[in-house]
Amino acid sequence: MTAAPRTPADPARLRALPKVLLHEHLDGGLRVATLFELLRQRGIEPPAPDEAALAAWFDANAHAGSLVKYLEGFALTVEAMASPEAMERVAFEAAVDAHADGAVLAEFRIAPLLFESHGVGGERAVEALLAGLARSPLPLGQASGLIVCAMRHLPPAESERAARLALRYRDHGVVGFDLAGAEFGHPPGQHAAALQLVRDGGLAITLHAGEADAAERVVEAGRLGARRIGHGVRLVDALHDPAHPQRAALVDEVRALGLHLEVCPTSNVHTGAAASVAQHPITALWRAGVSLSYHTDNRLMSCITQAEEAGALLRETPLVEADLLAMARQAAQHSFLPADARARAAAAIAAWAG
Numbered sequence: 001m002t003a004a005p006r007t008p009a010d011p012a013r014l015r016a017l018p019k020v021l022l023h024e025h026l027d028g029g030l031r032v033a034t035l036f037e038l039l040r041q042r043g044i045e046p047p048a049p050d051e052a053a054l055a056a057w058f059d060a061n062a063h064a065g066s067l068v069k070y071l072e073g074f075a076l077t078v079e080a081m082a083s084p085e086a087m088e089r090v091a092f093e094a095a096v097d098a099h100a101d102g103a104v105l106a107e108f109r110i111a112p113l114l115f116e117s118h119g120v121g122g123e124r125a126v127e128a129l130l131a132g133l134a135r136s137p138l139p140l141g142q143a144s145g146l147i148v149c150a151m152r153h154l155p156p157a158e159s160e161r162a163a164r165l166a167l168r169y170r171d172h173g174v175v176g177f178d179l180a181g182a183e184f185g186h187p188p189g190q191h192a193a194a195l196q197l198v199r200d201g202g203l204a205i206t207l208h209a210g211e212a213d214a215a216e217r218v219v220e221a222g223r224l225g226a227r228r229i230g231h232g233v234r235l236v237d238a239l240h241d242p243a244h245p246q247r248a249a250l251v252d253e254v255r256a257l258g259l260h261l262e263v264c265p266t267s268n269v270h271t272g273a274a275a276s277v278a279q280h281p282i283t284a285l286w287r288a289g290v291s292l293s294y295h296t297d298n299r300l301m302s303c304i305t306q307a308e309e310a311g312a313l314l315r316e317t318p319l320v321e322a323d324l325l326a327m328a329r330q331a332a333q334h335s336f337l338p339a340d341a342r343a344r345a346a347a348a349i350a351a352w353a354g
Contacts, residue, residue: 009314009321014102014307017324018349020331021098021106021295021306022206023230023262025149025180026087026129027077027114028298029094032058035300038080047076059303062270067212070270073301082118084128091132095144097299099137101306105335105345106138109147109178113162122165130173143345145175145337147206150194152179152186159194167201175336176204178230183212188221199225204336206262210234211273219250222257228334232261232292233273236281239288254290260334261290264297266304266312278316286323293331294324325353 030038032055039046048054061069081087091108098106112125126148134140148169150162159179166177177198179188188195188207198205204227210218211231215238218229235254238247263282268274274281285292294313296306313319332345 009311011307011311014311014314015100016352017102017307017310017321018104018328018345018352019102019306019310020293020328020335020345020349021103021108022228022293022331022335023264023295023297024094024098024106024108025298026090026094026108026110027074027081028301029097029108029296030077030081030090030300031093031097032300034090034093035077035080038086039076042080042082044076044079055303058300062302065272067271070301077300078114079118082115082120084120084124087115087120087125087128088132091129091146092136093132094299095133095136095138098144098306103138103306104143104348105332105337105341106144107147107175107336108133108144109149109176109180111149111151111162111180112165113158114151122161123168126165126169126174130169133173140173141338142341143337146173147176147178147336148174149178149180150191151181152188152191152208153182156191156193159191160197163194163197163201166198166203170201170203174203176206178205179207180230181208183208183217187213187217188224188226192224195224204228206230206336211268211271215247215250218259218261219253219257222254222259226259227336228260228262230262231264231268231273232259233263233268233281233285235261235290236284239284251288251290259291260330261285261292262295262331263292264295264302264309266309267297267302270302276316277312280317282313283317283319286319286327291330291334293327293334325349 048057112122138144148166150159206228207221207226208230209221238250241247
């Protein structure tokens with residue numbers, strides 16, 4: 001017998017469901033209308049003639065089954081954003097959209113040094129992004145913060161520069177440090193010096209790991225000081241590996257390290273890390289007692305909101321609303337924002353749950 005389809009949740013309820021957003025790349029989350037306008041302002045020809053066609057272009061790339069096609073849009077968005085005014089606008093709009101989508105706490109990330117080749121220095125980029133968040137409905141420091149990314153495929157000296165940049169703004173709204181970019185072939189240990197700088201400077205670390213590489217990378221990231229893991233879905237391979245039963249110890253170590261996974265189901269499907277939302281590892285990992293929560297990764301690239309992500313999980317997996325609320329509570333607990341911000345978020349989640 002085939003299971004009866006689950007009743008879709010009401011869109012308004014999905015938006016109202018309190019959420020904590022920990023994993024969203026600002027250069028992957030622009031509004032289509034904003035991107036189209038910024039491209040025209042900079043004299044860059046969009047890959048589509050109007051906003052509707054541009055949205056369709058991103059949707060086609062997301063569903064092309066190719067990581068290369070999925071990533072095509074980032075060159076476009078970085079070039080479009082390459083002015084302080086544009087960066088401030090993008091950060092502000094990202095927080096507005098997250099708030100409208102039910103977020104009570106949000107952290108946004110980007111690699112500021114990517115803009116140097118377009119004439120905007122790292123410091124100016126960070127200051128513009130922080131200014132955008134500061135005037136948003138999720139105020140900087142009170143309900144939002146910025147994570148500075150280094151690109152892991154670049155030389156370690158570049159990640160050290162990014163680390164120093166993050167530390168410079170540690171008390172002004174930068175709440176964490178990340179290694180992003182192509183994971184396979186670029187393990188976090190290659191950037192141990194940058195991670196040491198960040199740890200010594202008292203800044204929290206989240207690392208992309210276990211998305212395009214093995215489960216062992218999740219534990220490696222934790223041993224290098226990460227408190228959270230971007231994606232981490234390959235950890236599921238360690239749950240049931242008859243050929244290597246000792247790999248189950250990896251899951252035990254993840255729990256012992258207190259790691260929290262920032263899982264992005266729809267993005268994982270688009271990049272090939274999961275076959276579908278229904279078959280996504282999030283359910284198995286959650287049932288195994290791994291601390292995790294659900295996120296968008298790239299609202300624009302994956303054509304997804306966090307409310308729609310919640311709807312897909314409720315529709316296509318055995319997870320229920322109580323699971324999503326529990327994930328939100330865990331996300332609030334593991335946020336890099338100050339304790340009073342985390343407490344307010346937890347209270348908002350509790351009040352909604354009744």
